[in-house]
Amino acid sequence: MKKNLLPLAALLPLCAAAQQRYNIVYIMTDDHTAQMLSAYDSRNIQTPNLDRIAQDGVKFTRSFVANSLSGPSRACMLTGKHSHKNGFTNNEHGIFDGEQQTMPKLLQKAGYQTSIVGKWHLVSRPTGFDHWDILPGQGNYYDPDFYNEKGSYKVKGYLTNIVTDKAIHWLDEERDPNKPFALFVHHKACHRDWLPELKYLHEYEDVNFPLPANFYDDYAGREAAGKTEMEIGKHMTLDYDCKIMPRDGKGSHLLPSYLGFLDRLNTQDRAKYDYFYDSISVDFHKRNLTGKALVEYKFQRYMRDYAKVVKSLDDNVGRLLDHLKAKGLLDNTLVVYTSDQGFYMGEHGWFDKRFMYEESLNTPLLMHLPKGLSARGEINEMVQNIDYAPTFLELAGAAIPNDIQGVSLVPLLKGQHPKNWRKSVYYHFYEFPAEHSVRRHYGVRGERYKLMHFYNDNDAWELYDLQNDPTEMHNLYGDPKMKNVTKQMKKELLRLQKQYDDSIRFQQKL
């Protein structure tokens, strides 16, 4: 009987054929927040190409990060683990340990080709990628440098266009068309200092963006919020952020050295930049603004430049989608659009991220689904960026290692709503002391309530009722009426800290 059994090697192609081997295109931007993406929020701008992803697929309405900062968020995505497990807790002192298990390495083992183009920001050289062509550090918007295995080099043009060009070139010219692939397209857009593509300098200049209702927040009852350095009024700079030249200056050649990135532009492009921002500067000085008028002027400059940067991003996502469609890849490719975290667009008077408050805990998550994944419309289950790794592994037909802490989203993408899906997410931010002075904190975000604990140089708790107070203005911690809720949320926080094996946890009798 034994001789009639097929050898194991002969069975393997049958197994592979049974599993649909979806390609993956993962587009991640930097600091692109849902308030500036019309699939989520159409008050400010329109993003028709980004919205297309959701129209042909799904929009996650409760998508969260584990640590709202560039490098840590990327490390969570690559490993499927919280920061304390992947080791990259903050940008200031972090070097990503590329020797550890990562999702791209596991995809390679499963027979996938892997490529990353654009922002990396994890200091160590990429591992697990067959092809990588990345930015040094934060990168430059104008005529940027890239580096790859051969070394570094400068590319002429606007970064968002170049990253897309590189992605398309790899798809068309460099990969093996007979193997499945995972392509990671990581944009620098829309990171500070929001330098627009030169052809879009004049866009949105006639728009006055509405101030968020809590723009003039006094931070009452929220000690850590009041100690930050991310207020548009106090901390957003006129020169670096708003591109306003000194009153007696004659153009951007008088800029301080930290604005030297403009020297990257050739004479013709620099003249276009100067022509636009010099006119803005002259107008600004004529106004002699002070007080609230000055703060609101800075807000408008911020919103307009950010919106221009998103416009190029939207163009380029559209271009990549069109290309995938033209090449017949869209039916067999999961296209993910997300950001490394959300951002404040004037809420609480802020720019930047870091906090566990909703605007920066949230991150956009849109997916165009290939044939066979039938979900459409909104997905309301709570998901987190540690879930991407197990999702991609399952779609690749690869085993999900037990030490991965995220959960595969594939059941949700099939239109299922598992009853035991998570009802809360865990968050932990570490980067303090550091730029913007956001204190270290961890917390739990449940279906209705959020509990946060600021520790290290202080010991302060915050509790929010997201149903009655969605903008988190009223800290209910210590309110006798919230005693039971507080107890439950602390219990849940401790449960998550134990589940995820975070050694930094609070000590308190429940």
Ligand SMILES: [Ca+2]
């Ligand atoms: Ca970021």
